[in-house]
Amino acid sequence: MAEQVSAEMVANVHSVTVSKGQRVEPGAMLLVLESMKMEIPVLAEGGGVVADIRVGAGDVVQEGDILVVID
Known part of the structure; x- marks a missing residue:
C-alpha cells in the first residue's frame, strides 16, 4: 500500500531532496x-x-496536504 506523506502544519517548501523513481529507506529525508x-x-x-x-x-x-507518495 502506498504511503502518502502529508504536511503536519502550514509551511513553505524549502527544498525537495528526492526525485520521482528514487528508492528510499525508512527515515530518509524527503523534503524540508x-x-x-x-x-x-x-x-x-x-x-x-x-x-x-x-x-x-x-x-x-x-x-x-499530500507532499510525496511512496509505493
Whole structure:
C-alpha cells in the first residue's frame, strides 16, 4: 500500500531532496519545510520508491496536504 506523506502544519517548501523513481529507506529525508524561520525535515516512515512528488521548492502547503507518495 502506498504511503502518502502529508504536511503536519502550514509551511513553505524549502527544498525537495528526492526525485520521482528514487528508492528510499525508512527515515530518509524527503523534503524540508520552513515555518516561523525553522527548517523542519520531512522523513519517510516506510521504505519504497517515490511514486509522486506533489510540491516544489517555494510552494506553500496547508496542514494535511499530500507532499510525496511512496509505493
